[in-house]
Amino acid sequence: MVDANNAQNAVLMNNPGRKKSKIHLYFLLPSLITIIVIMIVPFFYSLYITLHNANLLENGGRFTFNGLGNFISFFQDERALNAIAVTLKFVLGAVALEALLGIAISLFLDRNFKGKSIVRSILIVPMFMTPVVTGLVWRTFYDPTAGILNFILGVLGLGNRYDWLGNTFSALPSIIMVDVWQWTPFMVLLFMASLDSISGDIYEAAYVAGASEFQLIKYVKLPLLVPTVFIAIVLRMIDCIKAFDIIYVMTKGGPGLATETINMYAYTVGFNFFRIGYATTIAFVFTFCITTLLSFIVSKLLNRVNTN
């Protein structure tokens, strides 16, 4: 088979005097420059900031060198610890629910019925809403006096004075529900596509072997779904860790610190207290931890998937 590299080598071998062209390097240059300017430079500048005591309200915004002081403060900071706990609760809660619901719904929809494509299209709608709009709309749903949720509960006789977003017990679950509402469709679509790609031969073999619906799911569909589920979980975890818009719009991290994720905390420290140095430190440590953790998880999963 002749591919691009082979072709080039072939040309070279036929024309000994001709040099291997470096045109592709020139084409790389614009994007390389962009990446350096937009990503590498700010990255190193942020690293520089984390080593300084940078408070916009002191010294007219000038930086004073602080060494590793910010990092030491971070590991002693109770509020940061709480923020990490909240982030973990949010991510694990949301992703687990989304995965389970996604599997259940996609298994349920994995049959040919009239209007399957319409159902698919309707499912996509929540995913397209901007997080800010989603957050605002759900905030009105959750409103204690004017919200539709309390109204429905009242009609059903279950009491109608619940303060969903103002109660420390229900605030984080309420936000998790919003994320689940918006992103379960993503899981469903992914899993439906994966189920669709199961070849008909397997179904025939199962039918011949006399498998019931339940056995079909347990021994055929679920095992074949596993790789997709893992990948979907990793993708959603990355997104949930980055979640900021819905939390900011719905509770701004309140009540108290019940919904303050590490992202929100970094924002508050940076844009409310104006301690830019410390805020950058929080963001840095967190990004570093997450990157390490996720790389570890992904490599482990890939190994398992590949050996399976």
Add this chain to the structure above:
Amino acid sequence: MIKKFKKVISIIVCVLLSIAMLGGCGGGAGKTAGDEGTKASAGETKAEQTQEQPKDKFKGVKINALLEGHPTSNALKQLEAEFEKETGIDLNLEIVPYNELPQKALLGFSQKSDRYDVIFNDRVYMPGYVENDYIIPLDDFVKNDEINKYCDLNDFVEQYLNACKYKDKLYGLPVYGESTFLMYRKDLFEEYGIKVPQTMDEMVEAAKTVKEKSNGKIYGITLRGQQGIHAVYIWAGFLWGFGGRWFDENGRLDIATPEAIKATEYYVNLLTNYGPPGFSNFGWQENRLAFQQGNAAMTFDATVNGAYNEDPKESSIVGKVGYAPVPTGTDKLQGGQCSLAVHGLYISKFSKNPEAAFMFASWATGKDVQTKSLNIEANCGISSKSAMESEEFNQKYGSFKDGMLEAIKNGNVDYLPSVPQSSEIIEKVGTALSQCLAGTKTPKDALTEVNEDINKNVLKK
């Protein structure tokens, strides 16, 4: 030959791609282009300055103002064209919600940006601005006859003007001022036989009576409880009212005292038992609406709410509201229990046209504009004495004018902390209050913790 041709083409394509990319980043480039325009026109007008009349002195100069979401700002937006016609200055007014404005202003200042010439902000941030050299004193401008035609310092309410001074220099022109008072439903009090509360005990009794006699349909009292500046603004009334204070003589935070704890317990108890559901998300707007719609018999909030209560377009309780001073919990007050909030227009140190900026600031706070704004928006927090004596004012706001003036007279200018770290202190205390309201911490624990945290880590004393 062909090889060279190809090389040239590839280089041209690369260059074109780079230009396309930079064009994509044009959003940022657009802003700097705008600033260039300001510099250019300022350069032109400087040449004309010494010869022309004050009217054409600033022709074409662009002034950008960062304003709070407020009736005054809305009125200014509508009167913009008048100002541009009179002075030739090109105005650009940007209105931003009150609790996001300090961040936006501070970010601009720290970058020494000339994006905004005039900032409309609460005076609690003024000391921080002055200490860090972000705003300029206005005394010289006031004396400069070429640009002070709209400025009349004697027209301002004295307390407001004094609040805008720092270390004996004037830094801001008061554009808006308010205090706090108690608003109650006269009709409900008559119906249930309640007397106007003067002490905190009487207030909680009154709230209880209302709730019982209306079978829980009408709440005793509604107050702001939203985490952050909103809860702190109302809680401060209880802090001072029970004899507490923010700082001690050495500048350390002093809110873990028995008085402060008692005040917090009272506040939490009042809202939890007699307040409407969802109070933990009540900012100024939600609280005002709850009272206006007749959901509660009392509220204690800013004096400007009076204007909304008496506006038939907004309120369903017009004419039914009585106004009284905020109750006290003890005789030994260390400072007034009602606020003296003053918001002023400040001029950025990095503004390229400070004199034109001063013209705008003095026009916006001048008696003409303030009187006109009364007819445009429900705005009773004006700072001009003559506008307050005007007929429009008395017609619209006569019913609570006395209560308001009384509150302003007794207003406590230190009602909120006004050190450079105000923003952080208010945020942390706000979080502590939210935890108390949610019941996750007792007032004693929450206040002791936040007091220690702020003294150790923020004020470093």
